[in-house]
Amino acid sequence: MNVLFFASHRELAGAGDTVVALPERSTVNALLAALRERGGGLARLPEQVAVAVNRQYADGETVLADGDEVALIPPVAGG
Amino acid sequence: MNVLFFASHRELAGAGDTVVALPERSTVNALLAALRERGGGLARLPEQVAVAVNRQYADGETVLADGDEVALIPPVAGG
């Protein structure tokens, strides 16, 4: 599954996106754990991260499906 | 003393202004009473009237001086 990074997260990841392989019916929280385990900048992801699944904010228990567009959302600062 | 009328008051008075002779140290309320006594449209002035003396809102007890610019202010409806 493809995961998008933005702003400060993009700088931590060193890239705008990455591909993550997860067991079927994994949750958003499992995805975050998998990303942190990669170490490097991603190990320094904040404890609380907002996530969007298919461009909608989603909580940690949301179950992911293959083909979902997942994005990590740093604290927003529009306007 | 010169008294200015606007909008609905102007229509009651049939004129934009009028001259009123009052004893020295008369109040705004005395002026209003004198205007009502003239009869005609002015007898139909509302019971409560706002008054400006020298372009400032003034209450009924305000004492008038010769040369004051007095204006009757109908309910305002700006904007």
Next chain:
Amino acid sequence: MAWSEITLDPIEPEAVLARVGAAEDGAAVLFLGVVRNENEGRRVSGMEYEGYVAMARQQLAAIAREAAERAGSPRVAAVHRLGELKVGEVSVAVAVSTPHRAEAFDAARYAIEEIKTRLPVWKREHYLEGAPEWLGGRTPVVAGGAE
């Protein structure tokens, strides 16, 4: 310095907005009052504004100053038009800019509420059918009639 004007000319919103703004401001609010085509179920064809111009100038300047004090920013502009206006024309405009948005919203709202409450301006509504009528408004400060 807060800016204000009573005018007979059409109001240009962008010109009012251009009177505010500064490098330290992160927010600007512009309010426009516009003549609308309906009031209390009657179809309106236009609005005639009359003012006590000398006093209205003073009052509008005072309102703009007070709004500037509330905003903590002198960048306040307020203009009210008099004369015959058509539906869709702007009768009043208020612009405020401030470092942060809460103050701009608050001061713009304050200014328009005060304008409606104490600016010595009156309006006569013209209808598609029937005679024009002076609109009832608010009495700013009451002098007792009955002594």
Next chain:
Amino acid sequence: MAWSEITLDPIEPEAVLARVGAAEDGAAVLFLGVVRNENEGRRVSGMEYEGYVAMARQQLAAIAREAAERAGSPRVAAVHRLGELKVGEVSVAVAVSTPHRAEAFDAARYAIEEIKTRLPVWKREHYLEGAPEWLGGRTPVVAGGAE
């Protein structure tokens, strides 16, 4: 229909205002967010806006729709700019028109608060001295990290 846009081009306030307004509306409110020259005591030279464009478009459209529902008027326009902005440039504009003014103020305020809270947009401040920094903002919906 409420209108919204994520854009890379300069925002023209009068064009946003022109998207609202109708014969039945007596009030219009325009809010502008502007890049300012100072933040928390540091002198700012400009602001770099990054967005998750596909999602930001959806969120801004949803915010405009919600503001329109609150206003009871579909005449809501909202636009957010991305890219590198200089001090004094407009980053966000919201316009609302309604028959009466309270609804226009309320809906404009609602829209900008929601934009600040949930629009997936980030800004990196550039300073006269020192390296640019991503500004801390608000976390919209939190996914727990620790399981």
